[in-house]
Amino acid sequence: MSFEGHLFLALLEGTVTGFVLALTALGLSLVFGVMRIVNVAHGEFFMLGAVIAWYFSTLPGGFLPALVAAPLLVGAAAFLADRLVLRRLEYKPESTIVATIGLLYIIQQLVLTVYGPYARPVAAPVYFRLDFPWFGYSGYKLVVAGVSAALLGATWLVMSRTTLGLYMRATQQDREMAQAFGVSVDRVYALVFALGAGLAAMAGALVVPIQQAHYLMGLDALLMSFIVVILGGLGSLGGTVAAAFLIGVSDGLVSVFFSPTLAKIVATLLVALVLVLRTGGLFGEEGT
Amino acid sequence: MTRLLETTGLSKTFDGLEAVRRVDFRLETGEIRAIIGPNGAGKTTLVSMISGRISPTSGRVLFKGKDVTGLRAWDRVALGIVYTFQVTSIFKNLTVFENVALAAQRRLMTGALSRLTLPQRTLAEHVQAALAQVGLPDAGDRHAGSLPYGHQKLLEVAMALALKPELLILDEPTQGLAPEEIAALSRLIRALSRGVTMLLIEHNMAVVLELATKVTVMDKGDILAEGTPSEVEAHPDVQKVYLGL
Amino acid sequence: MRRPGARAVWALHLAVILLLLGLQVVVPPFHQIMLARIMVLAVYAIGYNVLLGYAGLMSLGHAMLFASGMYATGLTILYFGVGAGAAFGLGVLASAVMATALGLVTLRASRVSFLIVTMMFSQAFYLATLYFNEITMGDQGFIISGQLAPLRAGGREFAFSDPAVKYNLALVVFALCLMLSVWLTRSPIGRVLVGVRENEERTRLLGYNPLSYKLLALIASGTIAGASGSLYTLMFSYVGSSFASILYSIYPLLWTLLGGTGTTLGPLLGTALMTYVVDIASGLTSSYLLLVGATLLILIMWFPAGVMGGIRTRWARWLP
Known part of the structure; x- marks a missing residue:
């Protein structure tokens, strides 16, 4: 395959990765931004989504219902985790x-117990190939990108046009003030945590036909999401999407021409440095 | 009298807001100086720049003729500039002894070896001396957080004294104290002033008039007036701005 | 005078060391190896506790420091046939250098950022051990027993495969690090570290530069962690990427929390409890890490002071 072919493939793969990553990272970013906590179990919600999607694909209803069920089930689990654990720790x-x-280990190991150590493939719900001059490309990957884009748009609408979104933004800016204006911060927190987990689960379910479901797939998703969130600025939807594309495409380029591991090393180091050099720390107002 | 402290053109701007404007401030050795002024006058900002808690936007700070503007807070402590907080800032989870010991050992840690180990007895003597000076000789074993508020203030002073200051900055020392506690603290400040130059921010005018050898009045980031307590009291601008007359 | 029972403190720690010295005679071989492993891992926890317990800094990147000790020792033995003593020295040195570099870069960050940043650097280190798999053999790892000459002392040879050698070597290093940690926490530096943990701003205005003390704590912590990793390599003759993975950053956190953060004997207790529990559980199920997760959750929710912390508050206030 020619250089242009490789380049085009890298860009295409990077775009698809970017969309999925944006969806996963957006959940983490919301939790970061509104609740001001670091959710290390975020990758496990992604993995749960993937595993649930695999389970649905074995049922008569097939894979598609999973795209509704996975986010709902995982969101509900996250809601519980917020109520039973995070709230008691006063965040x-x-x-x-x-x-x-x-929670990360509990979820991961429960999945290992129930689901086993296998990497299980799922057939794509739609199958067609796009033929480019250099190679054929799975149409489902483009569907994934499209659905992700639609969901990112929907989240943006929720954030900017609905009362819940208003409450979330108010809480993010000033928790006490929001409370004083009658926003139930507790409820907003639980909903945001559930929404964040649901987005990750959705991303997990979407990629199963591309990636296979495995109980350890969460860690990578977590680290990549961290990188995106730190780079994009927390709670910033636009920043998250932009950073996801930057990381997705550069990851695609470096992976195709060098090695995926090297790509991750470089990205991790760079972002760690960004975080160190950014004054005020992760939440902008820490420091001292 | 010799000059202990001098600031020239000292300014601090927060987000475009001038908290302190080109202040030239002088302090002689042995004074008890009170800084008064309404809230937001820039008093705490000024002493924070003197202690090194915050760095000035422009201007210089001279201590005993030496330019200390570039020195960080911990280095200024070593020179003898000691600051006590407006809101008591002690180590609430540690014993009173440990609180003062942390301050006292700073003076004893003079070489590499003394950072690794210090004779317990010497340290204990220093701690005990500081506690006795403020009238808390028996409080060593108590948890600092369990002390009544007035005693926590005294503990702050004990920690400051254990640092062997030359200039002691007290930010609203009498705030929140009962009248008899205020009287006791005033006596303590007067007694200490024989060895230590005092710079206090104070709202209680009775305390200011009784204690201070000289008073500086600040308003909107500027020094409005300066003089003996009676001079300042009689100053028309001061009456207008501060005493609300 | 007011610091209670300096003698009692030293006596207690000496008694623990003597107890461990005596135990090897009475326990069966299986437990002798387990205890040797616990002691060397407890060294790791002691190092972690210096940073978390006394400076109040939580790191998620200690695997990098632990593994630096391992790789420096293992690789120099594997490729250059270095002797055990020199390899140990190199392991400790490597982790000290790594800790210094990590501290200079990451301590600028605030506390929560410090957690994330240390995790990311450690992850990059882990990925690097995979990427350079021609040298490190990546996940598969390598064994050094063939290249490792036995220790010679007083005309006798001590083979690392001998359980008694393992045990006593671990005991010596453990005893040294335990006493070092006791002394450090009672030293003027230890007092400043506690000050930084409790109220950083106040400590600054008592004349201390918090950053340099935090750096000191991180270097001490990382060097002790590296000593543990290096010794582990010598004792068990194996080095692999998994020791650099995030799990090995979480283990010392777990051991320290379980035993009691900021207590000198907590790390040993936590390591011992958890190592036995994990050992038993891993014989029963492949999902034994579930216990790691559950223990972390239970500790942070209901017992944040850990075992020794609980004992200290309830019965023995004088425990360091």
């Missing part, structure tokens, strides 16, 4: 990190 940053590490 203290370090405690919630330890707790979500706990």
